[in-house]
Amino acid sequence: xxxxxxxxxxxxxxxxxxxxxxxxxxxxxxxxxxxxxxxxxxxxxxxxxxxxxxxxxxxxxxxxxxxxxxxxxxxxxxxxxxxxxxxxxxxxxxxxxxxxxxxxxxxxxxxxxxxxxxxxxxxxxxxxxxxxxxxxxxxxxxxxxxxxxxxxxxxxxxxxxxxxxxxxxxxxxxxxxxxxxxxxxxxxxxxxxxxxxxxxxxxxxxxxxxxxxxxxxxxxxxxxxxxxxxxxxxxxxxxxxxxxxxxxxxxxxxxxxxxxxxxxxxxxxxxxxxxxxxxxxxxxxxxxxxxxxxxxxxxxxxxxxxxxxxxxxxxxxxxxxxxxxxxxxxxxxxxxxxxxxxxxxxxxxxxxxxxxxxxxxxxxxxxxxxxxxxxxxxxxxxxxxxxxxxxxxxxxxxxxxxxxxxxxxxxxxxxxxxxxxxxxxxxxxxxxxxxxxxxxxxxxxxxxxxxxxxxxxxxxxxxxxxxxxxxxxxxxxxxxxxxxxxxxxxxxxxxxxxxxxxxxxxxxxxxxxxxxx
Amino acid sequence: xxxxxxxxxxxxxxxxxxxxxxxxxxxxxxxxxxxxxxxxxxxxxxxxxxxxxxxxxxxxxxxxxxxxxxxxxxxxxxxxxxxxxxxxxxxxxxxxxxxxxxxxxxxxxxxxxxxxxxxxxxxxxxxxxxxxxxxxxxxxxxxxxxxxxxxxxxxxxxxxxxxxxxxxxxxxxxxxxxxxxxxxxxxxxxxxxxxxxxxxxxxxxxxxxxxxxxxxxxxxxxxxxxxxxxxxxxxxxxxxxxxxxxxxxxxxxxxxx
Numbered sequence: 001x002x003x004x005x006x007x008x009x010x011x012x013x014x015x016x017x018x019x020x021x022x023x024x025x026x027x028x029x030x031x032x033x034x035x036x037x038x039x040x041x042x043x044x045x046x047x048x049x050x051x052x053x054x055x056x057x058x059x060x061x062x063x064x065x066x067x068x069x070x071x072x073x074x075x076x077x078x079x080x081x082x083x084x085x086x087x088x089x090x091x092x093x094x095x096x097x098x099x100x101x102x103x104x105x106x107x108x109x110x111x112x113x114x115x116x117x118x119x120x121x122x123x124x125x126x127x128x129x130x131x132x133x134x135x136x137x138x139x140x141x142x143x144x145x146x147x148x149x150x151x152x153x154x155x156x157x158x159x160x161x162x163x164x165x166x167x168x169x170x171x172x173x174x175x176x177x178x179x180x181x182x183x184x185x186x187x188x189x190x191x192x193x194x195x196x197x198x199x200x201x202x203x204x205x206x207x208x209x210x211x212x213x214x215x216x217x218x219x220x221x222x223x224x225x226x227x228x229x230x231x232x233x234x235x236x237x238x239x240x241x242x243x244x245x246x247x248x249x250x251x252x253x254x255x256x257x258x259x260x261x262x263x264x265x266x267x268x269x270x271x272x273x274x275x276x277x278x279x280x281x282x283x284x285x286x287x288x289x290x291x292x293x294x295x296x297x298x299x300x301x302x303x304x305x306x307x308x309x310x311x312x313x314x315x316x317x318x319x320x321x322x323x324x325x326x327x328x329x330x331x332x333x334x335x336x337x338x339x340x341x342x343x344x345x346x347x348x349x350x351x352x353x354x355x356x357x358x359x360x361x362x363x364x365x366x367x368x369x370x371x372x373x374x375x376x377x378x379x380x381x382x383x384x385x386x387x388x389x390x391x392x393x394x395x396x397x398x399x400x401x402x403x404x405x406x407x408x409x410x411x412x413x414x415x416x417x418x419x420x421x422x423x424x425x426x427x428x429x430x431x432x433x434x435x436x437x438x439x440x441x442x443x444x445x446x447x448x449x450x451x452x453x454x455x456x457x458x459x460x461x462x463x464x465x466x467x468x469x470x471x472x473x474x475x476x477x478x479x480x481x482x483x484x485x486x487x488x489x490x491x492x493x494x495x496x497x498x499x500x501x502x503x504x505x506x507x508x509x510x511x512x513x514x515x516x517x
Numbered sequence: 518x519x520x521x522x523x524x525x526x527x528x529x530x531x532x533x534x535x536x537x538x539x540x541x542x543x544x545x546x547x548x549x550x551x552x553x554x555x556x557x558x559x560x561x562x563x564x565x566x567x568x569x570x571x572x573x574x575x576x577x578x579x580x581x582x583x584x585x586x587x588x589x590x591x592x593x594x595x596x597x598x599x600x601x602x603x604x605x606x607x608x609x610x611x612x613x614x615x616x617x618x619x620x621x622x623x624x625x626x627x628x629x630x631x632x633x634x635x636x637x638x639x640x641x642x643x644x645x646x647x648x649x650x651x652x653x654x655x656x657x658x659x660x661x662x663x664x665x666x667x668x669x670x671x672x673x674x675x676x677x678x679x680x681x682x683x684x685x686x687x688x689x690x691x692x693x694x695x696x697x698x699x700x701x702x703x704x705x706x707x708x709x710x711x712x713x714x715x716x717x718x719x720x721x722x723x724x725x726x727x728x729x730x731x732x733x734x735x736x737x738x739x740x741x742x743x744x745x746x747x748x749x750x751x752x753x754x755x756x757x758x759x760x761x762x763x764x765x766x767x768x769x770x771x772x773x774x
Binding site: 123141145 | 569571592593594595596600602603604606607608609610619620623668
């Protein structure tokens with residue numbers, strides 16, 4: 001427990017400073033767009049209705065989806081700018097997070113600013129005209145100061161929202177306090193989850209307090225609280241920016257990881273090997289499955305681990321299931337030719353979608369293969385992870401064996417394994433390298449008809465690193481070096497409830513066990 | 518006769534097709550204190566606001582110092598015409614001194630001149646210098662309107678427009694402020710156009726009274742002439758009320774003596 005807390009504290013400077021910079025930039029950009037828009041909207045109902053409606057509509061999109069939507073949008077835009085102007089737009093990381101959060105921050109600022117500006121007493125407005133003010137003078141000397149307290153209240157709301165929503169920028173590859181939450185959820189490290197929530201809440205409260213000070217100063221027309229609040233806020237942003245500027249040495253390599261334990265461990269292992277070779281390594285963690293490959297293709301990450309069967313079905317769009325070695329050969333050739341992506345080789349284990357059962361239950365029902373399930377399925381309940389039931393692999397198994405389960409339920413992976421012991425599910429969609437298979441004494445049902453492709457864990461290298469000898473030489477020893485038992489053990493060390501290890505610790509032990517250190 | 522300072526030439530104003538002011542023609546020579554009286558909606562405020570282009574006429578023209586205001590920059594025009602607003606119209610976020618100094622500052626007077634002018638104006642409208650740092654909501658209604666008058670006069674305008682300036686004040690404050698305004702008018706050689714619904718106030722302060730109803734100018738005469746009677750029954754009824762009250766009051770005072 002205290003080890004995990006120490007690990008969390010060690011990551012705080014990086015996560016917090018990135019979180020602060022992202023939120024501050026989004027809020028600043030949000031203000032720069034919303035305030036002029038609010039002035040126009042306050043003057044013209046023709047602008048007001050569409051502007052406020054649009055900002056309101058944005059607010060109805062779940063934060064995570066909004067962030068995710070910017071990735072394909074920027075990727076398409078990046079393709080355009082690359083071909084039209086020859087520069088590459090960052091589709092992953094800071095830019096999509098910034099744009100999504102900026103949109104998110106607009107509603108409270110816009111709504112309050114419009115309310116504040118239109119709420120100025122018409123008599124006062126007429127007096128401003130009557131004493132001979134121009135429109136700009138009226139805005140800056142009369143309307144804006146009178147609306148300022150209402151506008152500031154909106155800015156406070158926007159700041160709290162932005163800081164909260166910034167935790168969602170982890171899956172698009174931007175480091176934030178959300179890294180604690182996302183990696184904690186995946187590895188069941190509740191200390192990390194709580195730490196991330198607490199840190200983000202503390203940041204939001206601190207910023208809200210300082211903006212509250214500014215707001216009170218503005219409302220009472222006292223300069224001191226306004227200056228004090230503004231200075232402290234700027235000092236906080238500067239404090240976050242300075243270490244980032246000092247460490248502005250560009251990372252040599254960017255290592256990607258999808259959003260589950262094995263990916264974190266392998267990314268740590270790859271990172272450690274590159275760092276040992278003297279390279280600077282940056283991480284993009286918690287990427288969605290499709291996002292990760294496209295990011296590699298676009299050169300936003302340099303290396304990550306994917307699975308041959310996933311690439312086969314999702315990227316190559318193939319539905320046939322050739323034997324393991326044949327699939328690897330075809331995949332490697334296709335990737336090199338079509339995507340200029342290097343498949344360095346298999347790490348030596350598979351992480352396949354497999355159906356698993358409790359060993360005792362399987363024994364008593366006489367089930368050894370998926371084919372044995374066909375007759376008994378109507379009396380059994382299938383538990384799948386959140387995406388399994390909609391994946392082509394399941395459709396393929398279902399069809400090949402004519403499975404017709406009595407019930408089908410979806411679970412978060414953690415709860416899926418628990419459902420097996422509590423009897424809420426009889427058969428689950430397990431990952432073959434999952435440490436819980438051994439720990440819970442489960443039996444993995446074999447696939448005699450070969451309905452599911454093989455899932456060799458492979459190292460992928462981005463097109464622009466294809467000839468990078470330093471990278472390739474550092475990673476080459478990993479090929480064929482990790483047996484499935486070693487990977488299961490490392491995964492379990494991270495996933496188990498007691499004596500949990502961090503992915504980095506598990507990676508270090510895995511390296512020792514496989515002579516990769 | 519000298520050129521009139523303000524001239525209305527068949528000026529009309531329509532709001533949504535309804536006439537608020539209908540074909541008004543009149544000249545106001547420099548130095549006159551003119552009161553515009555009439556019921557609510559008679560067009561008296563609209564008529565006044567057309568002088569500094571807070572309202573634009575639908576037809577006809579308004580001339581100030583012989584020039585059509587439609588051809589002048591409204592911002593510059595308003596900076597040289599004092600305006601006292603109905604209610605108060607002070608800027609609630611600015612201190613008394615800042616409110617008074619607003620037009621001189623817009624005209625970019627040198628700072629020492631502005632400061633001196635604020636001191637001078639506080640004296641002129643009879644407010645203590647200590648009030649300079651107060652916010653409008655720390656003042657009484659009468660004090661606020663004194664600030665309003667000071668603000669209107671700050672840039673030394675030749676013309677003072679007043680829209681129901683004392684409407685919200687108690688009778689004693691109202692009478693004192695009215696007399697103070699008339700004194701200022703005489704002392705500064707202003708040309709004043711004051712809108713009021715209080716006929717008695719108009720009769721006691723003004724040199725000339727305009728009676729309006731339904732957007733039309735029904736009467737244009739000195740208080741003395743109006744008190745002698747008027748052929749228009751609306752005008753006669755309007756003037757008759759204060760006259761009757763005055764007679765009743767003097768009878769009462771005679772009986773008590």
